[in-house]
Amino acid sequence: MRKEFAVLLLASSLSWSVHAELTRADQSLYNTQPQKANTSQNLSKADLAWHASKTFGFDCPEVVKHKPMLGSHHSIITCSTGARLKVHPLSDSRPVMTLVVSSF
Numbered sequence: 001m002r003k004e005f006a007v008l009l010l011a012s013s014l015s016w017s018v019h020a021e022l023t024r025a026d027q028s029l030y031n032t033q034p035q036k037a038n039t040s041q042n043l044s045k046a047d048l049a050w051h052a053s054k055t056f057g058f059d060c061p062e063v064v065k066h067k068p069m070l071g072s073h074h075s076i077i078t079c080s081t082g083a084r085l086k087v088h089p090l091s092d093s094r095p096v097m098t099l100v101v102s103s104f
Contacts (some may be wrong), residue, residue: 022046024062025053040089048077048095052085056097059083076100 021044022028028050030037037051045063052060060079068075075087077097084100 023049023064025049025060030054038094040091040093040095043095045077048087049079051095052077052079052083052097055094058085058097058099060085 023045025031025046028044028046030047030050037047037055043051045066048066049060049063052058052063058079059081060077060083062080063077064080065078066075067077073089075089077085077087079085084102085097086100088096088098090096
């Protein structure tokens with residue numbers, strides 16, 4: 001019995017580490033429970049992509065990079081389309097997102 005439990009425990013722990021982070025808007029919990037989309041806390045890349053595309057209308061089906069800004073509570077996300085958005089988290093509401101425009 002102990003050997004079976006140990007094998008099951010090992011197999012479970014290996015499968016947990018293999019799962020990739022959810023990054024696409026269609027993978028967000030908010031697709032099935034949009035009433036929960038009123039927070040800025042603990043958002044996954046999929047949730048950020050969902051807000052970018054569904055709440056703000058940006059062409060962002062997937063977030064490929066999420067980079068916190070040093071010295072700020074804001075962050076920058078990069079979408080699979082190349083769009084870069086600044087994420088402004090709010091304490092009691094969904095985040096606000098603005099397009100980052102680079103000039104060279």
